[in-house]
Amino acid sequence: MAKRQSLIRHCSLFSLDPVPTIYSRLRYFHVQQDIHDIDNKLIATLCNSNRATQPNGGESPTPPPAAARHTLRSLQPESQEMITSLDLSSFFHARAFSGRAFPSPFSSCTVCCSTGNSSTVVVPSAVSGLESPERKAVRLGLPSKGRMADETLNLLKNCQLSVRQLNPRQYIADIPQLSNLEVWFQRPKDIVRKIKSGDLDLGIVGYDIVCECGEGSNDLIVVHEALGFGACRLSIAIPQYGIFEKIHSLYELSKMPQWTKERPLRVESGFSYLGQKFFKERGFEHVKFQRSEGALEAYPAMGTTDAILDLVSSGTTLRENNLKEIEGGVVLESQAVLVASRRSLNMRKGALEITHEMLERLEAHLRAIGVVTVVANMRGNSAEEVAERVLSQPSLSGLQGPTISPVFCKRDGKVVVDFFAIVICVPQKELYKSVQQLRSVGGSGVLVSDLTYIFEEETPRWRRLLSELGL
Incomplete structure (x- = not known):
């Protein structure tokens, strides 16, 4: 927080312009009130034309005085709502303009503080379009990198819904065949979280991520549960040696006398919500979850954990690290799914229509494979x-x-x-x-x-979705 505060140099309006990006990462703070009610000193900083003439005749914004910087600090999370950060470094090819006054009055603003350099931009939500209740576009979240990202783009391309990304470093794109749709590239876990928060309306992610990050949210609806790629299972694995050598089932694991309140079964996983729920439902009393991401297969050999709960495809990596799956240890089967926000489908203009077209194309194409x-x-x-x-x-x-x-x-x-x-x-x-x-x-x-498509008389999943929405 102190670092972010120290980076504040100036406030100005920006407009989208294809020039080199001025940020490396942005943090967004949404002020849910009229800016005129915040602080007169801040208004002076935001709305006045603070200019300083440069030797070359150009203009640059004058850094606000210490008092004004202090008022910016008053906008930190203690006094307003903090919105989860978005990696938008390559989307905002923006140029800051000094001396530009904000439209007045406006109902909210967004303070964008760069953690990568000293530039700070404060933008009305009506201008930035971020976190604005008036936003018009429907937003689709897609995985930003990795095999899941490649297979998602290939599927959409084969459905004649090619994603148009002008720059591979950009995190926003569109699909020309679907008007009024923005494509946002995010980490799979962030896609689900942002659908829950209302920042995204639709997303393509693994079913395991929906269950883990959705945490049973009633707002999440799985529109299509079988997109045909990313197949895996979330499974428990234990060592093949030592005290586990003769353990072959979840039941046998639960009955091992080693697990006590003082010495619980240690499970390494990135799926703590699903894992704890699973073990509780299976009657385990003494389990301790240790959250980790990646290379979990190494931890049992290091002696830091007893078991791991991770995604498994072929099981080769487990075997090569002397680990084994056990009977009854599969938490869920997963593959890529299309997920949507119930709230968005009911309230966001165009969201249901776009979902319908995507669903029709996906089902027809998958049927034709x-x-x-x-x-x-x-x-x-x-x-x-x-x-x-x-x-x-x-x-x-x-x-x-x-x-x-x-x-x-x-x-x-x-x-x-x-x-x-x-x-x-x-x-x-x-x-x-x-x-x-x-x-x-x-x-x-x-x-x-x-064949590209085989369209049926009506899409079964569409009927199911309408029933789920009460339509």
Whole structure:
């Protein structure tokens, strides 16, 4: 806090401009009252044109006097609400302008204090758009880095919802196909927390993160629970050696006499909420959670913990560190999910419509994965005759049945029908068998193409969401 206070040099309005960023990290303090009620000295600092002429003829803001700096200190969390920090260093390519007066009156302002340099900017919320109840855009949070981030972007791209990021260092982007939508890149845990706080409306994260950081919040709704990537399980692992050598189940672990009030079972994990809830429900009386992030497999060998609770995919890392999973020790199965704020879906204009389109595209694309369209021509006297031949083969029934249509050609000046076109959808793994069966009943000129979407009459998850919202 003292460091942040010491960095305050000047206050000015900024406008978005593609020039080098002036911050490395911003902290936001939202003042929930009219600025004129805060402090007259602060008003003078914020609204007056404090200018100093430079030798080159330019202008720069004059640092406020000590009294004014003290009034800025009065805006610290003891006297107002502190908003969780956002990593927006690359989004705000901003230039500070001195001598710009704020619109007056306005209902709130945001004090932005950089922890990376001495610049401080105070911006009306109506201008900054941050934490403003009047914000218009719907916000979607996506993972900012790692495999989860890459797979999320790939999925959206395959759904023809490509994320447009003008600069790879920026933390904000958009999806041109979805108007009025902002994409914010954040850590998965921060995505869930910001959905809970109302800073984000939607997010794509692992189900494990939703359960851990959501902490049973009724505001969080899992809109799509199976996006098809990031599959893992949150599981308990113990050493393969020592006192655990003959322990193979959670029940056996709970009955070990070593665990007492003075010497509880020590569990290393980054999932303290889920872990404590799980052990309590399983009847463990003496458990101590030690919170850690990353490389948990090393702690049992160091002697600092007895067990770990971590995400497991293949289990290879556990085995290579002489650890083992135990029967009954899986807390939950997880994969990437689309999660939303109940409050936003009910109250944020456009949020429900954007969610509907995203859900439709996601479901239709995921349904189309592994399915191809096969088109072939076949001689026949009628569509019914061709249909009988096609349906005599077990792999040619398609989704509901083959589509058969006449192929018109001109012979001797007359339009005739000698061929019929057959269109069917088949699983990709059965493609070759389907082609062979088509040939066996007279099919030729076989064309194969991938599918992007398979839209059903109505999206089941959409009906479920409307029911959840009481709509």
